[in-house]
Amino acid sequence: MGDDNGVNGDLNDNLKRQSTGDPQLDKAVQQWLTWDKNPWTRAQIESLVVACRVDDLRSRLCSRMSFGTAGLRAPMGAGFNRINDLTVIQSTQGLFSYLSRYFPDFSGRGVVVGFDTRGQEESGCSSQRLAKLTAAVLLSRDIPVHLFSTFIPTPYVPYAVKKMGAAAGVMITASHNPKEDNGYKVYWCNGAQISSPHDKEILRCIEEQLEPWSTSCWEEELVESSSLRTDPLVQINSCYMEELTSLCFHRDLNSSCPLKFVHSSFHGVGHVFVQQAFQSFGFAPPIPVPEQKDPDPNFPSVHCPNPEEGESVLELSLLLAERENARIILATDPDADRLAVAEKSDRCGWKVFTGNELAALLGWWMFFNWKENHPDPAETQGVYMLATTVSSKILQAFARIEGFHFEETLPGFKWIGNRIHELSKTGNTVIFAFEESIGFLCGSMVPDKDGVSSAAVVAEMAACLHNKNLSWPSMLHTQRICFWYGYHVSKTSYVICNNPPTIQKIFSRIRNFEGEGSYPKTCGGVRIVHVRDVTMGYDSSQPDLRSVLPVSRSSQMITFTLENGVVATLRTSGTEPKIKYYTEFCAAPGKSEVSSLEEELRKVTAALLEEFLEPEKNNLIRRFV
Structure with missing residues (x-):
């Protein structure tokens, strides 16, 4: 792709000789221009060198991405801390090295590779191109690659890993992040997202061999010519849709369901797969939002491609539902692993469910x-x-009364997926799992959140409740559930902080709030009875003061249990510059004054924000909901 002859060769030599005044940065620039063969990203670095943009160069070239909650995720563009051809090739070389050491039969198992629809092809950073480069690296080392021939929902990769017995899976996606971002998500052989120690070992292997092995690593054509490349699309899609029917309990009612459903795929991959899932359940297909049905990496009709933002990003869905007299809206995020649901009530207008309410x-x-x-x-x-x-702790309340088991994990579906694997090995069955950020898993056919299967399950639940007149609409049924098991009133939101040192300062202040090593004693005038800090491995409720949940030093998370029954958590996001806050009031079964619970929770949430995060002082951008 690059041309090192003639004028371009002279330009490259001149650029390599041009000093920034920082020897470390000069070395990084030279490495980039030597290794990178993508003209689009090379041009970015070249222009920054010519313009003497030292700070930009240092930001891009003097640090690397780390494996986080979702593997690698960053803006697309030139630089070792961004998603591009070179960093994807480097990451895949490290992944190959680790897998070849870990699995004696690696060459027989291979790797599954999938992609979404992000990035413009002309930019050289489209998801499809990055998936092909991932495959090319592995094929150059004679490793079989099961590369999907078209875009797919993220859950298809872990599903395929398990179904095909692959050593690992890679999904090129940034899920619901802004359009500028992309990512490299890695799944282990059990279908769950990678966790420690695999993530750290893969990162170490990446850093051991950063130079691309050969020009063949850059050759997308290798994917088309290699006999070791297979396309699992037809097989996996067929198996998935067939197995999905195990979650269908009332097919006879679905075919005659009078309810209309609207579906938005948020310019992502979900449309065709949700249509097929409805067909597997015996439903008529949902009505697609036409402006958002087809993939578009620019996400032109939404200010943010994240259905978790609620009504503000569901405007087109709401308008279509009103025109079509549809009572339920289903929205999958761009890679179709999350699901938002809204419902029309004759009494209350449109209600967008929170993740906790839908769970x-x-x-x-x-x-x-x-x-x-x-x-x-x-x-x-x-x-x-x-x-x-x-x-929400609502499932814990269910378990207490119904007699099944409930367990908590750290945030992130990688923890849920790995726990599902452990439980299945001992003959146990996980029938439902969720995270409040609209990530749901019904059954356990995929050890990851799955918006496609969840959409079909929600539709059947709505159809059955409507048919049997069980407190339809489901908003009323939610109230009945809360009466049976206890009202769980929750509040979830976030503040944006684009300065990592400020985040460190905020959490350090909390850990030394009442003097060195002393956490806050009150919040909003209410006594704090327990503090759990999984970043530090501390839990004041345990006799040995050690957290039962695993220590997670890669992110910040502190939970406060208050005397009035409110549980409040502050944590940093693993994929975005956010500090998230979660509060919940858990009441006993029976009648409760919901309004008083909500008012108490509102006061505690406001105090948590003002006293601990100090938004104005720290220049935090609040999200108001």
Whole structure:
């Protein structure tokens, strides 16, 4: 791709000789211009050198990405800390090195590779191109690659890894991040996202051999010519849709369902797959939002391609639903692993469910159907539901009364996926898992959140409730669930902080709030009875003061349990410059004054924000909901 002859060769030599005044930076520039063969990203670095943009060069070239909650995720563009041809090639070389050491039969198992629809092809950083380069690196070392021939939902990669017995999977996606971003998401052989120590070892292997092995690593054509490349699309899609019917409990009702559903795929990959999922359940296809049906990496109709933002990004869906007299809106994020749901009520207009509210409905629905098919109470002992620790405790209330098991994990579906694998090895069954950020898993056919299957399950739940007149609409059924198991009033939001040192300062202040090594004693005048800081491995509720949840030093997370029953958590996002905050008031079963619970929670949430985060002082950008 690059041309080192003639004028271009002279320009490259001149650029390599041009000093920035920083020897370390000069070396990094020279390495980039020597290794990078993509003309688009080379031109970015060349222009920065000519313009003497030293700070920009240092930002791009003097640090590297680390494996986080979702593998690698960063803006597309030139630089060792961005997503581009070179960093994807380097990452895949490191992945190959680690997998070849770990799996004696690696050359027989291969790797699954999938991609979404991000990035412009002319930029050289499209997801499809990066997926082909990932495949090319592996094929150059005679490793079989199961590369999907077209865009797919993220859940298809972990599903394919398990179904095909692959050593690992790679999905090129940045999910619901801004259009400028892309990512490199890695799955282990059990189908779960990679976790420690694999993430650290892969990163170490990447750093051991940064120079591209050969020109063949850059050759997309190798993907088309190699006999070791297979396309799993037809097989995996067929198996997925067939296995999806195991989550369908009332197919006879679905075909005659009078409810209309609107679906938005948010300019991503979800449209065709959600249509097929509805067909597998016996439904008429949902009505697509035409402006958002087809993939478009520019996400032109939404200010943010994240359905978790709620009504502000569902405007086109709401307008279409009103025109079509549809009562339920389903929205999958761009890579179709998350699901947002809105419902029209004759009493209250449109209601956009939070992740916690929808989880209460889905958890109840999955257990209701499981009990119908397993009437022996003894079988309940092998049933589990899982949730991340910042999510609602409503499943815990279910488990307490119904007799199944509930467990919490650290935030991130990698923890849920790996726990599902561990439980399945001992003969247990996970029938539902979720994280509050609209990530749901019904059943356990995919050890990751799955917006496609969740959309079909939500539709069937709505159809069944409507048919049997069980407190339809589901908003009312949510209220009944809360009456049975106790009202769980929650609040989730975030502040944006683009300065990492400020985030460190905020959490350091909290850990030394009442003097060195002393956490806050009150929040909004309410006594704090327990503090858990998984970043530091501390939990004041345990006799040995050690956190039961694993220590996670790569991110910040502190949880406060207050005397009035409110649980509040502050944590940093693994993929975005955000400090997220979560508060929940858990009431006992029976009648509760919901308005008083909400007011108490509002006061504590406001105090948590003002006293601990100090938004104005730290120049934080608030999200108001």
